[in-house]
Amino acid sequence: MTSSSDKKIESLDILTGEIDLIELKNACLRRLHWIIGGGIAGLCLGLIQVARTSPVYQAEFEIVLSANKAGGESILSQNQALAAIAGLSGVSGNDSIATELQILRSPSVLRPVYNLVIANKTKTNTDDLTFQSWVNSSVSAEQLQGTSVLKVAYRDSDKSLVLPISKMLSKTYQDYSNRGRRRELENVISYLEEQIIDIKLKSEASTKEALDYGYANALGLLDGLPLAGTVSGGASGSRPGEAVSGTGGGIEAARTAAIQKIRALKLQIKRAQDAGRGSLYFASQISALTDKSSTFDQLTSLETKLAEYRSRFTDTDPLILKLERERMALIGYINTQTISLLKGELDLAVANLSALDRPKDVVNAHRQLTQKALRDEATLVSLQNQLNQFRLEQARKASPWELISSPTMLENPVSPRKYRIIGSGLLIGIFLGAFIALTIDKRSGLIFSIRELKAVLPGVLLNRLPYPDQTIQKSWIEPIKLIAQGPLLAHNSIALITLGKIDDAIVKNFSSHLQTYLGANKTIILNQNLLETRACSTQVIITALGAAKRDDIYRLREELILQGGDVTGWVLLDTNLVSTLNI
Template sequence: MPFPSSTPRETNGHGNGHGNGHGSGRPEFVPVMAPPPSLVEKGDDVDFSQLIGVLKRRAGVFLGVAALSFGGLTLWHLSRPPAYSGSVNLLVEPVTNVTPLALENVVGAQGGGASGLDYDSQIRVLRGPAVIEPILANIQRRYPNITYNALLSRLSIVQEGESKVLRVTYNDADPAVVSFVLDQVIEGFVDYSVQDRQGDLRRGLTFLDEQLQEKWQEVEAIESDLSEFQKRYDIVNVNATSESVTQRLNQMLADQEQLRVELTALEPLYDNLRDQVGFDPDTAIRVANLNESPTYQALLGDLRELEQTIAAESARFQTDTPMIEALEDQRQQLLPLLETEAQRLVGEAVEADTLGYKGSVSQGLMQQLVDTANQMQVLQTQDQAIGQTVRQLQAEIQRLADLSRSFQQIDRELTVAESSLNQLLASRQEMRLQMARQASPWEIISPLSESSITKTTNLPRNLLLSTVVGLMLGGVAALLRDRIDQAFHSTDELIKTTQLPNLATIPNAPALQKQPLLIEPNLAATMADVLTQSQSPEKLYTSFSFAEAFYSLEANLRMLSSDVPVQVVALTSSVPGEGKSTVCAHLAIAAANMGRRVLLIDGDLRKPSQHLIFAQPNRQGLSDLITQAIDDPNDLVLQLPGNPNLHLLTAGARPPAPGRLLSSRKMQQLTEQFRRHYDLIIFDTPPLSGMIDAKLTAAHADGLLLVVRLHRSERSEIQRVLADLGNTAQAPLLGLVVNGVPQSRQSGYDYYYGYYGRPQVAVGLEENV
């Protein structure tokens, strides 16, 4: 059969000879979606819609278990004998808070509550053997069959809210037994209260005496420690001594500050005097001593007379005359003598001819310099002495601080011990006053009477309880049954679990069991033509919803990519029996009806089915094109009658190694050749479970569609398939095609069904009815 005569289409501007690693012209398709992730484990959040769906699916289990549970519980309630109950209220504490202070202290010291009574503990004591056994002995004189355990199982003691009242209740099938047992129990509780109240007071007084003895010893020990501390450190009051030392320290610091101020004021005067005199104080003293030396003064006088003579003769004679030279020689002889005498007295090299001419002002300045230096020396000595005293006082303050902490700790312990001792003395006095009074027993505020003994059986309540328990057990059984079932039961659950887009939802069509195709292969011009192909109302509705699902799938495949359309698509499933081949056939018919040139290739070389669906021979097909040298592949392509856009390539002869054929270079060349002549090529591939044919075929396609059938596909198998595809598939997984979805006449299809088909076929349908 020849190919369509239209011009071959090249996708994305590429011709033959360019491809995806095989030298072909296969278009480079970039899918919109990322490769599908593995299944995601969800949390334990309650999904009420999913819960309702589970109950609907497991309605039989739910209703069966609920009915059995309800019936069993109802029979159990009806078979039980009637029960009677009586109760008595006991006031166990005074209404006003008159608990003695001493008893409150004792209870508080022993860990009791603020009210003086721990009701939980009190109830346990009342149900204990010490209280119940004397009461049981009196009861068994009349009713010997009542045992200890039987009495406790029917006896209830509870606190009435936050009140000081205990409610005592007893249940039995005989109202006379209820009345007698409650009388004996209440009488025994009242006797116990008297003994217990007196016992509490005696135990409290004993406890106080023991505490007082301990506190007396503790106070004496602390007082002895305080006396020893005062003797050891010779201090009566550490705080007073510390305050005195602190005052002395502050005074010393003030005096030291004053001395330093005076010393700072003298330093500029000292520096100025030293600059004016030109000597330090020691040198000035020695210079003063030099002025008082007779030898030095005599030599200095001779030198001055000689200099005067030289000056007078120099006015008369030249400097080189013998007289002037003789006078100069005399002068030079006097200078060493004068310098020797000055160094002997002063102790350093000085200008001997100038030291002897100090006037009264210079001598006064030197005297003031010496006095200032002496005064500064005195102030520095005083500052050092005060600094040493300050350090001693600071050390003393630090020692007193350490002693103060020890003293305060001992004093604090003594204060606490004395306070506790005084409190215990007051409590003991109050306890002795309380012992002088008569302890009041517990008071019955609601005595037992015949009218207070009531029948406790409540049939409506029991029936309601049986209903609730039955529904809960039925729900649990339904959930467990659904938990065991690993199949997917809803489209939302499937999409949520796989995180893959749903490209089509194929409704369940029981009519497929009678005929392989619900959409006729003949070309339909309008939707009304599709509808009028069926005559019965049920088949009419089924054909519409079924066909509309495949038209939606075809449209979704168009819109997967805006740049490069999906031209070659492979359909597969996880396991056999999910309707993969039927989906391929109807998708091909829907695409052909929409005006696209479609080639349906039966790639299931192991178990082909497309020739059976379309009632065509399978003499030669895909396997023959790959294994044999056929010049024109179009000779094996079948054009289906009634639809010039729909073509079929059957599987052909069954080869011994289908995988080798599907992965061959010849298979790639055939696919690329078909691409140039068809708008859409659909491969029907085997299931993924245990076979690699689908993955090998998908390597030649633009994408892979996974057909999943509700109520059949299991979670573990889908998980394994998706993980395997994510690791090994060379084509992107475009999405899901959910098959076998239950139909609902309330869906949106019903509206469009009426819009398209009801006006044209309503009369015919009424006549057939």
């Protein structure tokens, strides 16, 4: 069952809600031997750990990770499909370097180095040394901030192995830089060769099919294709073989020319008909006719005469009218001959157009076959060009990653860090000792806090007296006199109740001094029996810091409550006042 005083202490702790640092300090000072012992133990363990740990030596070097692997990636960047095949798609910048760091720690790169280390160590030292544990403990690689420089370090307890293994490690990394490039180029070249074999068969088959269909329908290779553009396999922004067009096929061009000629002939015929007998319509087609007839010569002679007569006669002269009629008749004749010639050519052009006609389905089918053949051919040419590019790149010797600092072994071991281990051991020992000291102080149950005593003990604190130094008890005279002539002056009998382990001589000395200042007519008794002390007019408790346990104090408080006697207060024999007075 929890007592009321217990609840009061708990409520006090809750209200304060803070750690009394002074009490913690005092507790540590009371149990200082535990803290010193813990510090010494931690220091000894640190020294033992340093003595038992073998020194670890380290060698370092720096290497530059090339942003582009000797030009291979620059070619691949032009074709994302090939980049994906080579394993370069979507990896760039910091992601690429982070990926390289993981690869450089993988078995595919470091397995030969690990095997050499195992071969040069004794069996007892390699029984539990797996590849992963060796990499984690011995090899470190980190990127220097803001650069593509990689700082690599190798650590080992065998000093003779550190530098040779570091040199092999640097050479392994340099070999890896070109190995990756070679593998990527081999993958792309192999892919292109396979694709060329496949596309070549398809191109030959599609070309043969287009030619056979064209021969069967009297169509040329480009018949049915669009009239503008070219067939291309390397157009910018398109994949090989996608841009397909043409200058127009022979039949299509002939049909277009025939249609245009028919339109021109019809226009010429119309203009010749409109001319009638009033004006001469000259067409280029009648040049052949003028070579075989003197019609134009007659017209020229007639117009010459007409011009000469008009200079001498009027327009109404019969001779001029006669010449004018002859001229109009001759012009009508020439225009009629011209129309006949044009109509003959029109019939021939219409016949040619009819001969060039093909069913739309035939032309469309031929166009599709031709486009497919040209696309396959363009794709084949594009792949062959790319293959030649990558073969040239493969033949070029690339520079490995550059070492900007050769492997160098540090003069002093990097492990163990003696001062850190010893300091850590000392601190851990001190903290562990302080924890044990506080735990023991807590479990002892003794109260060393004046604040807690004030909260638990009945009455008020009458005074604090130095304790337990006998030589300074003369300092009690004034405080005891104040107590006797103050709170105890009105009481005839006083009971002194000792709480905790206090020297009886000290208590008797206090009682005698108190009796002196109270006078002989007043009674002072020293007794622990509350039934007997109840008869006194008041009671005074005498205790000291660390002399009484909490349970004893709580028990005394409860008994005093049950007793119902008057309690003036309590006197504290304070050990903290000893050092103060000595000073």
